Every structure is written in C-alpha cells, then in structure tokens.
Amino acid sequence: MSKLEFNVVFFEVVSIIISILAFGAAFWLYKWVASQPSSNKRIAEVGKLIRNGANTFLAKEYKTLSRFCVVAAIVIFIFLPSPIWNGHPLGNILMAVSYLFGTVFSGIAGKVGISIATIANIKSAEASTKGIKPSFMSGFRGGAVMGMAVVGSSLLGVTLVLLLTDNTTALLGFSFGASSMALFAKAGGGIFTKTADISADLVGKVELGIPEDDPRNPAVIADNVGDNVGDVAGMGADLFDSNVASMAAALVMAAAIDKVKGGTINVSMVFCYAAIGLLASIIGVLTAKMDEKGSPTKALNSNTYVTMIIFGVLTALATVVFRFEWRIWFASAIGLFVGFIIGIASDYFTDDTKKPVHEVAKASGSGPAFTILSGVSYGLMSTLPSMIGIGISALAAYKICAPLGEGYAMFGISMAAVGMLSIVGMIISNDAYGPIVDNARGLVEMGNLGDKALEITDSLDSAGNTVKAVTKGFSIGAAGLTVIALLGAFISEVNGAAAEIGKELITGFDILNPTVFFGLLFGAAIPPVFSAMLMLGVDRNAQRMVDEIHRQFREIPGLKEGKKGVVPEYEKCIAIATSGALKELVPAGLMTIFATLIVGFIGGVQAIGGFISGNIVSGLIFALFMSNAGGLWDNTKKYVEAGNNGGKNSETHRAAVVGDTVGDPFKDTAGPSINTQITVVSLVASLTATIFLTFNLFG
C-alpha cells in the first residue's frame, strides 16, 4: 500500500470514527431527553396518539415505497451502469445494492427522527411549566438527535460505499437511493402535514372560531402527527439526500482528478472536510445552551455561527497539516459565506420586524386578494439575492480553482456545496426543533397546562419559524450548488462511457444547440408542474378531510359544545391523511423520473444537459419563491395576531389567515420538495447517461 493510498483510507477511517461519535452524541442526547420528567396523564395520552399516528403513517409509507424501491432496484440491476447483457454483471449488482443501501439508510434516519421527536414533544411540553430554558433544551436536544443521526449516517454510508466498492458510480447509486426516498418522503409527508393543518384550521379556526390545537377538533391529532412525518421525517430524508448528493458529487470529481494525477489527495480532502463539518456540528450541538432570560432565536442562531467558525478554522488547520490546496479551502469557505448571505436575505423577506411582513399586513386590510398579491410579489422578489448569490459563489469557486488544472474548476463548485452543507448537522437540529416545539405547544393546550406554559411554547415555536428561514436558505443554496456540481459529475459519467465505446467526448452544452435549448425549456417546466401536482394533492386531500370533520361535528353529539368525556374520532382523520398522501405522492415523483427518461430518449445527452440546467434554474426560483412567500404569510398572520393592524378576529386577520393557508403547502409541501426533485433529475440523468449516449431519436 503506497503512502498516498494510506492517506485516503486514513481519512475514511477518521470519517467512520466521527460518524460513530455522532451516533454516540445522538444516543447521549436521546437518553437525556428521555430522562426528563413527565407525569401529566392527559399529555401522555395525547402524546401516545401522536406517536402511534406517526408510526402508522411511516409504516404504511415505507411499505408503499419499499415496493417502488424493489422495482427500481431490479430496473437498475438490469440496465445500470450498463445493460446487463453487456457482460459486467458485478457492476450492476454493486449499483443495485448501493441503491437499496441508500434507501435503507434514508429510511432509518427518518425513523430515528420520528422516535425522538414524539418523545421530545412531551418532554418539552411538560418542561414549559418550569420555565423557558428546560423547555427549550428538550426541544433543541430532541432535534439534535435527528441532526446527529442524519449526518452521521450520511457520512458513514458514503464512506462505507466507497471503501467497499471503490466505485464512484456506485456512490451515485447510493445517492440516488437516498434521493428517491427523499422525493417520496418529502412529498408524502408534505401532503400529509398540510392536509391536516389546513383542514384543522379551516374548520376549527375559521368556521367555528375555536382555538388552534383545541382537543374538540377531530383533525388536531392528525395535525400534530403531520408536523412529525412532514417536518421531521420528510425534512430529514431531504437533508440526508442533499448531504449525500453533495459529498457524492465532490467525490466523483475528486476521484476523476486523482485518477489522472495519481494519488488520492482530493478524495482525502473531501472526506476530511466532511468529517470536520460533522465534528463542528457535534461540538455546536453539545455546547448549545440558553439562559433563562435569553431569546431562543438568538440561542439557535449563535449555535449555527459557532459551528461555522469551528468549521472554518479546523479546515484551515487541516489544509496546513495535510497540504491540501488553499484555493479549494477558499471555495468551500465562499460556499459557507454565501449560504449565510442567502439565509439573511430569506430572513429579511419573512421576519416580522421587516418591511415585507408589515406591507403584507397592511395590504391585508383591503381583503385576502391583496394579502395574496403582495405576498406573491415579495416572494418573487426574494428570489433575486439568492439567485445572484448562488451564481456568484459558483462563478467564484470555479475561477478560484480553475488554475489548479483540469477538472478542478467543477470540483471547486462541488466543494463550495460541501462547505455550505458543512453545518448541515446544525441545520437539521434547528429544523427538527421547530415541529417538536410546535407539537409541544399543542400538547400544552390539550393538557391544559396554563397560560404561562402556553406563552413559553408560543415563543419557542415562533423562534423555530424564524430560524427556519435561515436554514432553508442554506439548504436551497446548497442544493443549487450541488446540482451544478452534479452536472459536472454527469459529464464525467458520460465521457467515461463515451471513451469506452469510442464516441466523441462531450465538452459542454451549447445553449445555441436547439437540442440543448429544447431540454432547457422542458426541464424548466418540470418544477412548476411537480409543485402543482403536490398542491393539488393537498387540495383534494384537504377537501376529503374537511368533509370528515364536518361529519364528526354533525354526528357526534356534544362534540361541538365540548361536553366532558366526548372525544372525536381522531384516527379517522389520520387515516384520511395517510391514504390520501400515499395516493397523491406517487404520480408527481414518477412524472419527474419519466420526464427525464423521455427527454434523454428524444434528444440524447445534449438534451439532458439542457434539461438538468433548465430544471435547476426554474427549480431554484420556485423553491425560493414558495418557501419565502409561505414563510412571509405565516409570519404576517402571527404579526397580526400579536395585535397589529387590527389584531385577532379583525377583517385583516381573516385575510391574513387566507394567506397563511395558501402559504402552508407552498412552504411545507411544494417548495422544499423541489430541492429533492432537482437532485433526483440530476442523478437519474447521470445514471442513465450511458444508455442515452447510444439510444436516442434526434441527439
């Protein structure tokens, strides 16, 4: 074993060790949360309903998806990386197994998230009677379990796949497994959660005027289940996917460079940076605390900044010690910095102390149409800084790394994505914190823990919404950079295959080539259609659930009046949300995959290159637009409810509620699913590139 080969194995082993450290941290945090006191019977009862509902949904979802995954694995086995009759069956087996491995890892991460979230919600709720600090810690540490589990398993999975197969195409297979799970988990969870949320609000708040989380509302448990399956499990699968994809893209390009230059320094560097990112997150998570008088928003944000600084310093040190290229360090630092800028911009458009929220609240005074018009407008505007930021960071990373030689430029972009996602452990912790404290608020209401506790959980919940904007900015930006990098991986794959069969190598995708342009137009239309399918799914499903809620209020005597001992049939609503979500999630996911295959079949590799690019561009715009507009409407409603512009129950408030209802599927169903959708398109394209190099109509 040469010295350089020793190096990469060294970093792989370090990655595995740090992954295990992350699992250790997760386990410790889990134990800590589980050991927090809980005694309230009513809360335990409701908590159990939520837990069972979430587990039932997850079981059914995984059952549906496992069928899909098995079929996909068989298709992969037959066709990828090259049709099996070409006589390399081992490659096909590796690919299919890696794919399944990816789906299983993703599934486990989701399952872990649900398990801890449905404990942490109870603990956080009960702790709220003792003060904001213990309540916050239960919520945050619950989220951190998820963060550590997801990032630990993604680093572990990637490392194991490369260590065992030594095959970067298999890595793309693993990543595709993670993506296909994420596509459906995010979409399914997103449909579930918004179905329940909208229906509960529509009948409860709007029609009957009963408070949020009122136990009389038959949809209230489904709503809380939704927070878990959509915002915890779905989000976890999504970020597991982004993280794996960014590492996979970087590794594919690093390996291509190393292959040409000899040695393994670039692959080593990717593992080293990823391991440091995870280490920084572990430190950030474990040292996180909040004073009794501190603000939860500040606590969450300062953890994020601490993690960023640790990452920056440690990677600089590693660059010195292991003699990595400084230019690549700069690329990854730029990624991190631009992610931060994008987060700030998203924050501006959604924060209730800034102009957009105030303007939308003011416009709402003229009725719901103006809530929508002004919200849509600010949402559209919010895309500009992020689009420019992503473009500039890609440009800068490319230009900084290009002088290092062939292949480094695209590698630089992928390392910017790795840099942006280095703090993903922290992002997930903050993101999972949100639904946990949201649930806790519901439990406080249902368990009658008093106004003081309600106030505390309200403020924790609101902090969750605010930091969400920053973390969403990160994850959208990182997805953008990752997919740009995957475009590079796509070319690597194509040219590898082209060289084998003696075809001309691809040097780029010229927009003036009408096949590329055709792909560009087609690809750009996919994110709008995809998000429309999901939103129509929510729409249809919510109509079914509203009918069910009406039925229960009509048919169960004493329910509306809140007669003691009368409980609604919560599980019926959960069943509707579950079956509806499973029914609606499949077509949108399949449409995405088939559209990619059709374009490849029509126009070959050039059309696919255009398709991916159009998909990225329009996907980023719609993801940013929908996430930010949704967050803006949500916070506008909260701002009005806090007594501004007429306050609760005014005409303005009613208009703001309409905005919030529109914004819910925007920000929690369609918007974040687009991230996954563009990753899936890139991976499907990369994996099938070889086939469409030879089989196509007009390419």
Place this chain on the structure above:
Amino acid sequence: MSKLEFNVVFFEVVSIIISILAFGAAFWLYKWVASQPSSNKRIAEVGKLIRNGANTFLAKEYKTLSRFCVVAAIVIFIFLPSPIWNGHPLGNILMAVSYLFGTVFSGIAGKVGISIATIANIKSAEASTKGIKPSFMSGFRGGAVMGMAVVGSSLLGVTLVLLLTDNTTALLGFSFGASSMALFAKAGGGIFTKTADISADLVGKVELGIPEDDPRNPAVIADNVGDNVGDVAGMGADLFDSNVASMAAALVMAAAIDKVKGGTINVSMVFCYAAIGLLASIIGVLTAKMDEKGSPTKALNSNTYVTMIIFGVLTALATVVFRFEWRIWFASAIGLFVGFIIGIASDYFTDDTKKPVHEVAKASGSGPAFTILSGVSYGLMSTLPSMIGIGISALAAYKICAPLGEGYAMFGISMAAVGMLSIVGMIISNDAYGPIVDNARGLVEMGNLGDKALEITDSLDSAGNTVKAVTKGFSIGAAGLTVIALLGAFISEVNGAAAEIGKELITGFDILNPTVFFGLLFGAAIPPVFSAMLMLGVDRNAQRMVDEIHRQFREIPGLKEGKKGVVPEYEKCIAIATSGALKELVPAGLMTIFATLIVGFIGGVQAIGGFISGNIVSGLIFALFMSNAGGLWDNTKKYVEAGNNGGKNSETHRAAVVGDTVGDPFKDTAGPSINTQITVVSLVASLTATIFLTFNLFG
C-alpha cells in the same frame, strides 16, 4: 442594379403597397364604424368621459416617455453601435434616428387604437339594442382598425428603415425603440387598468354589493378608461413590438446569410412572407361576419383559421413562384401550427366547459385559499404543453433548415416566429375587440339600455375572454421563438464586432462555463422580480384609489343612495390611476435595462448569452403561468355567476371573486408585460454587445 437586387427592392415595394392597403382597410373600417348610428345622450356623455380620460392618460404617458426616449436616444447616439469617439458618427446618427422612429411609430399605433376604440364602444353599445350582429360588427371592426394600423405600420416601418439605411443594426435600433415604448406602455397601461378595475370591484361589488359598471361608483369611468389604455393601447404597443422584433431578427439573419452567399433571396423571402401575412389578415378581417344566430366565439375563431389557411396557401405559392426554399416554408408552417397548439392548450386551462375551471369552482366552496391554491396549481401546469411546444418547434425548425447551410438553422427558427406571428393582424383585431365590447357593456349598463342589450353585450364580452386565451398563446409562443432567434442575432452582432477588432469569434454559450451559468441564474430571476414590481405597483395604487372611493361615498351626500342628479367625481379616480401608473412603471422598466448592462459589465458577452437564455426560459414560464391562471380565475368567477356551484352571492362566489382579483394583475399587468421584458433584454444585449466584448470585469 443586378437582377437579385431588383428582387429585394421589389419585395420591399410590395410590402409598402400592402402596408398602404392595410391603412386603406383601416380607414374604410374606421369610417364604417363612425357612420353607425348613435343617438343616446347619456351614452354619448359617458363615452366622452371615457374618451377624454383615455386621451389625458395617453398624453401624460407619452410626455413622460418622450423624456425617457430622448435621453435614451442621446445615450444611443453616443455609444451605439460603437462609441462615437471611434469615428463613425453616421452609424450612431442612423441608430439614434431609427430608435426614435421606432418609438414614434409605436406611439402612433397606440393613439390610433385609442381613437377608434373610444368610438367603437359607443357604437357597439347602441347597436346592441338592435341585435347581436350589428353590435358584434361594431366591436370587431373597431378592433380590426387597430389590427390593420399596427401591422401595417410595423411592416411599413421595418421596410422603410431597411430601404433607407440598408443597415440591419439600425433595424435592431428601430426594434428597440418599439420595445422600449411597449415596455412602458404595457406596464403603465396594465397598472392603470388593474388599479381601476380592482378598486371599482372591491368597493362596488364586494363592499356595497352594487352591480358592475354602476354609475354611482366613482371608479367606474376609470375602469372603462383602463380597458382602453391597458388592453387596447398597451396591447397594441406590445404586439407592434413582437411583430417588429420577429421581422428584425429574421432580417438580420437573412442578411447575414445573403452577405456570405451573395444575392438577396433570403431577405426577399422575409418581406414576402410578412407581406403575405398582412394580406391574409386584411382578407380575414374584411370578410369576417356573423349570423344573427351565430356564436361570437365561433365567428372570431373562424376568422383566425381562415387567415391561417390563406397564409399557408399563399406562402406555398410564393415559394413555388419565387423559388424560395421549401424547408423554410416548413419552418414557418410549423411555427403557425405550434402557435395553434399552444392556443388550444391555453384554452383548455381557461375554458369554462373544461375541467380546470370546474375544479377551481369546486375548490372555491372551501374558501378563497382553495381558489388560489387550485388556480395557482392549474396555472403552473398549463406551462408544460406550451414550453414543450415552443421547444419542439424551435428544434424542428432548426433541424429542417440546418441542411441548407451555415446560418440557416437559426434563420429557420426566426421564420417559425414570423409564421406564428403571420396572423398577428387577426390577433390584434380579436384582442382589441375584447375591451371594446367590455366598454360597450359598461355603457349599456350606464345608459339603461335594458336587459336584452345587457345580455347581448355580456355574451360578446364573454367571447372576447375566451378567444383571448388562444391569441395570448400565440403571442407568448411567438415572443419565445423571436427571442430565441434574437439570440442568433445577438451572436451575429457580436461576431461582426469581434471580427473587426480581431477578437476570437463566439461559437456558442456553454452552460458549463460558470460565467454563462451565472448569467443564466441572474437572467431567470428578472421576470419574477419585474412582475413583482408591477403587481406591487397595482397594489399600492389600488389602495390609494380605494381610499378615494371611500372618501367620495362618505363625503358626497346622496351618492350611495343613488339620488338623482348626484354624480361622483370620476376624474379624481382617473387622475389617481394616471399619476400612480406613471410613477410605478418607470422603476420596473429601468431595472430590466440596468440588470442587462450590469451583467454585461460583470461577465461580458458569455454572461449576457446566459442572461438572455435564463430570461427567456423563466420569462416564458411566468408569462404562461400568470396569463393562464388569471384567465382561469376570471372564467371561474363568470362560471359561478352563471349559477354554478351556488351561483352569485354564495360563499363560493365570494371566494371566486378573490381569485379574479388576484388574477387581474396576473393576466393583464404582469403576465403580458413579461413578453416585452424579454424582448427588451435581448435587444439591449444585442445592441450593447460590442461594448461588452471589450469592457467587462471577468468575461
């Protein structure tokens, strides 16, 4: 003069003759409309108010724009086509004059449209007491005056510029003049009309429950003025611009081919096809008629089909006689055919007999949030067929024409755009018919002409809405193809300049070049921001006008009760709409132009290439989405008002009205302005290409 040179002059002379024929037809139609009987005093009075309001707005708008145009002309004179200190002042003078020429021609077309529209509305209103046929004919022939004037003057202008200057860059200057007027006219008119429309509806229909066009409503005249300045003058400027741009792009590329090959056959062909398109429209317009029992929708559509067939047959004949290339004929026929397909698709998503309208109406039963969610979803879905259609027609035109040799492929795409726009005379006639009969309906209501007349004008108005979907599909598709062709023109310009200064020629825009990708991301963000600025403009302006309406109802005694002799202060509302529109239109227009210049300055020609492409792709998506979603909501409201899903004044109706209010600025302000916005970006880029070839930061 060689034989071939004679040919192009021959076709230029033919084009001038047919343009004059079009003016003759317009004059005859104008006289016909003016000679129709009118006697009702009340209608004459209100008609005069509308006419004066429209003229006042137009005068103020032109005054504002003339300042802008003079400044722009001076800048052009100094810098374009190359800085004046380079020592070719004649070229700069030609360019600046062509630019001004373009703005003046566009302005005249708008003025003609307003003149006839504000006569035809009265005639159509009064004729409605005699039956649907005479009322329809007044409306249609009024619109046709506009159609003939716009297309005649665009063909005349283009021909004169090329005949007098023999300089295709000057042609781009002319086209830019038309575009910059269109940008502001469409945006300004769009803001005016929707400000008035929304405010009138909001206070009148929603708050007070008085009927549409009720004369007590202070905004009612402003609303009718808005139909004229937005939908007639603005739309005219828009289609004047598209038509000029498509011809200019085709001529630039035809001239480039002819220059290399010798002869003028390709330039001749463009003039020949454009002239035949105009001739076909003249025949279509003059032979249009409707039976007393016929449907106005059918009448409008069958005229369109007749025109298409005439164009197809005559161009085939011309191809035989003048030995043009058949492949190019096919390209233009494909353009026409795909335009038709796009129209059908738009029709599906907006027609009240199809599923989307029914589904949105059904969803509205759960409240306005669902009206919005389902409408947004179907609007997003509607983009897919058109995007694929545009992509495929460009691909097909390219592939069909590529075998003819260097340069023919892009020329083929531009001829597909010319084919798609060949029936533009008909499109404008149908489009201008809409606001005329909409106005007529208002006059019938205000003049108390009775229920029968109201029913007739209602059905004419509804037909206008339906055919609008088809014609809008055409104009968006044509804009898409034109701008793709302009990308070709851009390259021609750049390479012409590059050859002169000894720089490397540009062969394409590689998406993998991060400078191109940066441009792509930046360019894609412009249409959303542009439309957001316009919508916020409407929003702000409508809030001002609503305040004014409230004031009048509060302060003018007897107004609300409809006391005889009490009239509202209509002119105050008109003044608010006017000043607001002028204030709001400038920033959005300037943002577009400056963004293009900034990108060019940062990344040079490659960044601009990406910028144009990103702008086209996202511009098409947003134009299609907003136009179709807006049309869908409008027709859903009408569908509910016709007695479906609960009918008028039901909860469903109130929700549908919210959808319609959101849809109004979508479809009449933002959506159609994006067309112009993408043309302006392409032209600014083409014109400044030379400068950014040498002056830029990172290119």
